[in-house]
Amino acid sequence: MVSFILAVTASAGLGTGLMVTASNPPPDTEWETAIGGSYFDYADAVQQATDGGYIVVGTTYSSGNGGDFYVVKADASGNVEWEKTLGGSEIESGRAVDKTADGGYIIAGKTASYGTGGDFYVVKTDASGNVEWEKIFGGSSYEEAFAVQQTADGGYIIAGDTDSYGAGRTDVYLVKTDASGNVTWDSVFGASGFDHGYAVDQTTDGGYIIAGTTTSYGAGGDFYLVKADASGNLTWDVAFGGSEFDCAFDVTQTTDGGYILVGETLSFGAGSYDFYVVKADASGNAEWEKTFGGSDWDDGLSIEQTTDGGYIIAGNSGSFSVNGDGYLVKTDASGNIEWDKTVGGSDYDCVHALKQTADGGYIVAGETYSYGAIGGDVFLAKVSAWTNTPVGSNVTVSLESSTITFPDVSESGTTTATTSTENPGGPTPSDYYVIEGNFVEITTTANYTGPVTVGLRYDESQVSDEESLRLFHWNGSEWEDVTTSVDTVENIVYGQVASLSWFFIGEPAVAPVADAGGPYLVQVGYSLDLDGSASYHPDGTIVSYDWSFGDNTTGTNVTVSHTYTAVNIYNVDLTVTDNRGVQDSDTTMVVAYDPESGSATGGGWFWSAQGNLKQDPESEGKATFGFVVKYKQEAAAGNLEFQYHVGDINLKSTDITWLVVSSPNANFQGEATINGEGLYTFRVLAKDGDKTGGQPDEFTIKIWQGTDTEADPIYQALNAQLGGGNIIIHDN
Structure with a gap:
C-alpha cells in the first residue's frame, strides 16, 4: 500500500474499532477566555461578526431568572463588548444564532416563560443586541428549537422538536417565517418513535436539510437525515448507524451538493461514545463514514466544511484529557485526519460549537470549569490557522507518508498531500505501473525558492523490486521521471522538482501474456x-x-x-x-x-519480384501455378502446384486444410512438399478480376517451412498480377 495522507486515518470502515489520532502537530491556541457571572453559564452557538469579533449565544443562570438567553458580543481578542439576557421569569435556553443581512442577529432556543411552558423562542436583535421582535411557536405540549438560519428570501428557518404535532412521541419540527417572524409554513417529520431535529441548513435548490436522531427508523437510535423542499414537503429521509445508539447533532451542505453530518456513536469506534461522521451524496446515500476518538467518551457536536475542502469537527473528549476537554479534529475531504487537538484547562471543559474564521483559524464556544466562576462559564477560544511550513532554510515537512524539503522558505504556509485513484494528467509510461493506482497531489501555501526534494513512502510488500522504483512527476505536459534515490531502509523514493504538483511511484511493469489460441x-x-x-x-x-x-x-x-x-x-x-x-x-x-459458397480454379504465371524469396532476396523471375479447390462432402478438397524455378521451388499440395470462397476472392490453406520432400504450409489468396469489373486477376501466396504460420515465410508474393492465365471463382 502506498499512502500520501497528511495524517493517519480514522477507522477505515464502520465496526472496525480502529481509533487513532493525528500525527501532525496541531495549530496553536491563540487565546482562551471565560465569560459569565457567578452561577452556571454556557454557550451553544458562535459566529464571527462582521467586524471580526464574535457573537456568542447560550444560556445563563447568573441573571437571577432561573435561566435566560445569554447573548455576548466579544472583540477579535475575546474581550466582552456587550452582553444581553433575554427571557422571562422561567427558564429559557439559547441554542442557535445566525448573522442577518442587516447586521443584526437571529437567535433561537426554548422558552418556559411564554407560550404553553415549552415552545420555540425566536428573537431578532439589531447589531447591538437590542430586541427588534420576538416570537413563540408551538402547540399545547413541548417544543424546543435547536437551529436557526436566515434564508435566501430574507426570512428564517428554525428546526427543533415537537411533542404537540406529528405521529410520534417526539417529531422533527420545522418552521419557516418571513423577515418579520410571521409563520409562512411549518412541517413535521418522523414516525411513531422519538425523532429529533438538531440542525438545519438551506440547500442550493432552495430546500432544507435537517439532521438529528430517530428511533422510528433504523436500530433503536440512529442518525436521522431529512431533505425537504422549499415549501417544507418531505423529499426523502434516511437513517445511518449501527445496532446501538447513534445521534447526529450537526449537518451542512458540502460544495459537491452532498452533506456532511457529525454526532456521537455507541455502535462503532473504540470507546464509550465516539465522534461519528457521515458523508452523504445529494440523494442521501452514504459515501463514507468515519469515527474519531479514544477509549473513553468522545462526542461530536459541530462540523463545518473548511476553505480547503476538508472538514473541521468539534466536540468533547474524555479520552485525551483527565477531566474532559474540548476536542477538535481537522480532516481532508475524504475524512482522513490532518490534525487533532484538545482545548481547555485542568478541569472539565467542552466545546459545543465552532466556525472557521476569516484568517483561516477557528473560533470555538462551549462551557468551562477550568476558568471563570466555580459554577461554570461560557468558554470561548481562538485557534490559529494551521501551518506546517515555517520560514527558514532546508525546511523539511514530514507528513505521515511523504516528506518535502524546501531549500528556502520566505513566507510560512501549509503543505498538504491528497491522494486520488484517478489519473490527473496524461497517459502514464507504458513500461511502468502505478503502485496501487495511487496518485498524490502535494501543494503548499508557503512561498519558497529553489528545487524541492519530494519523498514518497511505499509498502515493500506491494512491490517486487524496490531498487527499480521510480518517482514520476506531472510537469504539465507529461509524466516525468524525477527520481534521485531509493531508500530501501525507510521505504521512500526521492526526487527533485522545480514546482509541486502530482506524483506517483512507478514500478517496471511485468506484463501478462495473452494467448488467444487458434487458429x-x-x-x-x-x-x-x-x-x-x-x-x-x-x-x-x-x-x-x-x-x-x-x-x-x-x-x-x-x-x-x-x-x-x-x-x-x-x-x-x-x-x-x-x-x-x-x-x-x-x-x-x-x-x-460455407461449403455451399462455391469453388475456384486457376492457372497461369506472374513475375516474382526481388525480395519474395527469403534465402535469396535478389532473385527474380517467372513463377507458375495451377489449382483447383472446392468443398467435397462439406470438407475442403483440391490441389495446388506452384513453381519458382529461379528459387528451386516446386511445390505440390498434399492436403487442403480450409477454403473460404467469397466472390471475388478464394482463400485457402494447406500442406505441401517442395521438390518432393519436407513439410510446408501454404496460404493462397486468389482474386477473379472479372468479378470486380474487369480488373486484372491477382495471385498471393505465402509458404512456410513446417506448420508455424506465425513465423516468417520462406517465400511470399503479394497481390501479383498475372502475366498470363486466369483465375475463376465459381458461384454455386
Missing part, C-alpha cells in the same frame, strides 16, 4: 468456442479477458462462444488485464467458411 475453423452459422486459458502472468494475476471477434462484436471471459454469420477470415483480438492494470493482447485467426 480456428468454423462453419458459418455454427457456434465456435474460443479459448484464452493458455494466457498467463509471470508475476501477478489476470483479472479480465476481453475479446473482439472481428465482426464488430465483443465478449468477456476466459473462454467464449461466438457464431459468425458471414464467410470471411477474421482477426480476433484477446486483451488480458492484470490486477495492476497492465495489459497484453494477442491476435488469432478465425476462418468462417
Whole structure:
C-alpha cells in the first residue's frame, strides 16, 4: 500500500474499532477566555461578526431568572463588548444564532416563560443586541428549537422538536417565517418513535436539510437525515448507524451538493461514545463514514466544511484529557485526519460549537470549569490557522507518508498531500505501473525558492523490486521521471522538482501474456468456442479477458462462444488485464467458411519480384501455378502446384486444410512438399478480376517451412498480377 495522507486515518470502515489520532502537530491556541457571572453559564452557538469579533449565544443562570438567553458580543481578542439576557421569569435556553443581512442577529432556543411552558423562542436583535421582535411557536405540549438560519428570501428557518404535532412521541419540527417572524409554513417529520431535529441548513435548490436522531427508523437510535423542499414537503429521509445508539447533532451542505453530518456513536469506534461522521451524496446515500476518538467518551457536536475542502469537527473528549476537554479534529475531504487537538484547562471543559474564521483559524464556544466562576462559564477560544511550513532554510515537512524539503522558505504556509485513484494528467509510461493506482497531489501555501526534494513512502510488500522504483512527476505536459534515490531502509523514493504538483511511484511493469489460441475453423452459422486459458502472468494475476471477434462484436471471459454469420477470415483480438492494470493482447485467426459458397480454379504465371524469396532476396523471375479447390462432402478438397524455378521451388499440395470462397476472392490453406520432400504450409489468396469489373486477376501466396504460420515465410508474393492465365471463382 502506498499512502500520501497528511495524517493517519480514522477507522477505515464502520465496526472496525480502529481509533487513532493525528500525527501532525496541531495549530496553536491563540487565546482562551471565560465569560459569565457567578452561577452556571454556557454557550451553544458562535459566529464571527462582521467586524471580526464574535457573537456568542447560550444560556445563563447568573441573571437571577432561573435561566435566560445569554447573548455576548466579544472583540477579535475575546474581550466582552456587550452582553444581553433575554427571557422571562422561567427558564429559557439559547441554542442557535445566525448573522442577518442587516447586521443584526437571529437567535433561537426554548422558552418556559411564554407560550404553553415549552415552545420555540425566536428573537431578532439589531447589531447591538437590542430586541427588534420576538416570537413563540408551538402547540399545547413541548417544543424546543435547536437551529436557526436566515434564508435566501430574507426570512428564517428554525428546526427543533415537537411533542404537540406529528405521529410520534417526539417529531422533527420545522418552521419557516418571513423577515418579520410571521409563520409562512411549518412541517413535521418522523414516525411513531422519538425523532429529533438538531440542525438545519438551506440547500442550493432552495430546500432544507435537517439532521438529528430517530428511533422510528433504523436500530433503536440512529442518525436521522431529512431533505425537504422549499415549501417544507418531505423529499426523502434516511437513517445511518449501527445496532446501538447513534445521534447526529450537526449537518451542512458540502460544495459537491452532498452533506456532511457529525454526532456521537455507541455502535462503532473504540470507546464509550465516539465522534461519528457521515458523508452523504445529494440523494442521501452514504459515501463514507468515519469515527474519531479514544477509549473513553468522545462526542461530536459541530462540523463545518473548511476553505480547503476538508472538514473541521468539534466536540468533547474524555479520552485525551483527565477531566474532559474540548476536542477538535481537522480532516481532508475524504475524512482522513490532518490534525487533532484538545482545548481547555485542568478541569472539565467542552466545546459545543465552532466556525472557521476569516484568517483561516477557528473560533470555538462551549462551557468551562477550568476558568471563570466555580459554577461554570461560557468558554470561548481562538485557534490559529494551521501551518506546517515555517520560514527558514532546508525546511523539511514530514507528513505521515511523504516528506518535502524546501531549500528556502520566505513566507510560512501549509503543505498538504491528497491522494486520488484517478489519473490527473496524461497517459502514464507504458513500461511502468502505478503502485496501487495511487496518485498524490502535494501543494503548499508557503512561498519558497529553489528545487524541492519530494519523498514518497511505499509498502515493500506491494512491490517486487524496490531498487527499480521510480518517482514520476506531472510537469504539465507529461509524466516525468524525477527520481534521485531509493531508500530501501525507510521505504521512500526521492526526487527533485522545480514546482509541486502530482506524483506517483512507478514500478517496471511485468506484463501478462495473452494467448488467444487458434487458429480456428468454423462453419458459418455454427457456434465456435474460443479459448484464452493458455494466457498467463509471470508475476501477478489476470483479472479480465476481453475479446473482439472481428465482426464488430465483443465478449468477456476466459473462454467464449461466438457464431459468425458471414464467410470471411477474421482477426480476433484477446486483451488480458492484470490486477495492476497492465495489459497484453494477442491476435488469432478465425476462418468462417460455407461449403455451399462455391469453388475456384486457376492457372497461369506472374513475375516474382526481388525480395519474395527469403534465402535469396535478389532473385527474380517467372513463377507458375495451377489449382483447383472446392468443398467435397462439406470438407475442403483440391490441389495446388506452384513453381519458382529461379528459387528451386516446386511445390505440390498434399492436403487442403480450409477454403473460404467469397466472390471475388478464394482463400485457402494447406500442406505441401517442395521438390518432393519436407513439410510446408501454404496460404493462397486468389482474386477473379472479372468479378470486380474487369480488373486484372491477382495471385498471393505465402509458404512456410513446417506448420508455424506465425513465423516468417520462406517465400511470399503479394497481390501479383498475372502475366498470363486466369483465375475463376465459381458461384454455386
